[in-house]
Amino acid sequence: MNTADLGLPVDVPSTALFTDQYELTMLQAALKAGTAERRSVFEVFTRRLPDGRRYGVVAGTGRVLDAVENFRFDPDVLGFLRERKIVDEQTLTWLADYRFSGDIWGYPEGEVYFPGSPIMRVEGTFAECVLLETVILSILNHDSAIAAAASRMSSAAGDRPLVEMGARRTHELAAVAASRAAYVGGFASTSDLAAGFRYGIPTVGTSAHAFTLLHDRERDAFQAQVHSMGRGTTLLVDTYDVAEAVRTAVEVAGPELGAVRIDSGDLLLVAHRVRQQLDELGATGTRIIVTSDLDEYAIASLAAAPVDAYGVGTQLVTGSGHPTCSMVYKLVARAESTAAGAPLVPVAKKSTGGKTSIGGRKWAARRLDEYGVAEAEVIGTEAVPAELADRQLLVELVKGGTVVAREPLDAVRDRHAAARANLPLSATQLSRGEPVIPTEYVNGRTGSPAGA
Template identity: 85%
Template sequence: MNTADLGLPVAVPSTALFTDRYELTMLQAALRAGTADRPSVFEVFTRRLPEGRRYGVVGGTGRVLDAVENFRFDSGVLDFLAAQRIVDEPTLAWLADYRFRGDIWGYPEGEVYFPGSPVLRVEGTFAEAVLLETVVLSILNHDSAVAAAASRMAVAAGDRPLIEMGARRTHELAAVAAARAAYVGGFASTSDLAAGFRYNIPTVGTSAHAFTLLHDSERDAFTAQVASLGKGTTLLVDTYDVAEAVRTAVDLAGPDLGAVRIDSGDLLLLAHRVRHQLDDLGAENTRIVVTSDLDEYAIASLAAAPVNAYGVGTQLVTGSGHPTCAMVYKLVARAGGSGPDVPLEPVAKKSLGGKTSIGGRKWAARRLDADGVAEAEVIGSGPVPDELVDRQLLVELVRGGKIVGREPLDAARDRHIAARAGLPMSATQLSRGEPVLPTEYL
């Protein structure tokens, strides 16, 4: 859900300049050559998963749809292009009327993917489709990286909720996108209010060390926080001495204290000590939240600790070591002329160095074994085998330039849980390994 669903005002700026210059210079040259109107098919895929990852997670599809809808060359954008002499006058005139009028199919958001999976297929004229390359890749590479990291962290956390806390560790706009992608991947809430406003993600947060240091004593700080936010608040207990802070917290709030947060030190040891102390003080229901540079491995190491929730920042918003998915946007088919009935011809890059691609407009399906567990990602450009017709993965997102694939963010979140559960059990191992499903081409 976004702010439009909530009836809240939101600015809708043009996304047309979220692109590389060569998209426009290619357009200009194609217009001059008479090839700009040739029907074309572009596909987004990755040749490999980040090293050691067992599956990828599609994130950002909803944001791609917003970007396509708002890809408009308004007067300010056109004035900039003219002043910088980026394209000529005929191209500026063409851009003034630009609207994407083609079709887009793709893996629905939250679905898992593997090497070669056509996670997005853009169909239209060369001119209208090529312009979307950079913004589509910018969104999908970032959001899918964060969603994949979030998924691994959610697996490590089990039933314990995860809080996204990375806003101060990345660009302010990337922080909002990261909070959205983290929610798709399994996080329960965010500290970022812009993400809460725009996407209706639950927000949480109480106080930092600065609030404690502001007051003359830790007791004064806790007293002020409880008076303002109630006994159900979360008190940060590691500014000075943890044991003394816990005693003070329970003394002030009583057994109804909501939670304590530990943000430094040996989290495993401290969590056990604080749990014993809280129980001895009669605060058996007070929860323990831990933060401090967590990643999926640190979370997994705390599985046996009496921890109730995790807050994750830097490692999440940077993809836990893999901040991009290396997705590419490649022309895979085009017509030999401009008429609507001219047949498509497969085309593919054949360069050396592992950067080859496979031509043809593709479909994708996931084959299951006898127990209903996924066993292969099957990709083809010919007829779909009868046994895979009902297992196809691509869904219609844009039809004739109209958005038809929007859905609530919770739908993507639920889809990811189901998709991950349908993979072999080894998919959720944090140890490094090959993709859990092989990619087969027909």
């Protein structure tokens, strides 16, 4: 069976192929060399935040858990790997039985992160862990980038709701994940029906200029929409002349008209004029929704305008200038041998070029100041200091191959709001700056390399 049967525009039988070829050839070489079963610890982290950003947002964890659970090599996939001669028969046999049986710990989804934060830690044999690199990074890099943009936009919007409308500006399935990440970051709803279907996110809609243009007169279009959707609907008022459209809208729907949408022009100016006109027409309860290439800066600039809700598309789904994170998945420790109980050796790339990593299995904790506000991201590889024991950030996600930390998306959304609220106030400044809290390494800055 494959997804062609479902009419999806993809044809990939499982998550196992969302994988770079070298993961499989490294597996083959390690199986032959007898090193594949060495116990290994991989960590996901980022060396820096996107330029000027003050915090990152962990998103996609729930999707990672699905992907790990469903990472299986079925006969179609094995046939493809055989036909293309990507790996040998011994490796194919090994892959046919693949189920991740290790442990995954990570920052809970919605939590904030900083440079060096060990966002996820995957532990098991080298063989079972190395295969998961690509799909884990795909999900976390994409979803966290969107959630970070969403979080900044929701800070800027304050109490006004944000609607995610970006499906048309990104890959059709990335759009579904983007809606999910936007919800985590504080958006209230989405226009994307697939996101509503898959994740239960509230869906909303207004209408397009095409609907007005379909009809002989704007009035006919408004009447058709109100007749069908009720007076609480949102009418789009900028197809021809905004002032005339607002007058017609209130004539057609009465002062009970739910909302009007403005999708072009100087939104600050137009919103003020439309508010005044609506009020003069008695439609004091009619809301104003603005859309039109909004980003967090445009949203902030409309804070004093009489706007009731924002619809955001392009800038949300493209991460507002940072469409991906730079998270990496690095081997930080591995056993000396495949013997049971063989001690772990911390390992790290040592070459020049700014890509040096810190070896060793890490813990992380967020230290608070005397007012209970986050003060530092503390990371270490040895014993956790007693005063940080109850501030640790990593939680158990997968235990012996079984997912143990599923949670509803609303819990994730609430967690993000709480985590952000616990940062210093300058976290939500939109201006470019440094990470809002420093990352401190204790127990020494670097692990020992494993012999060169």
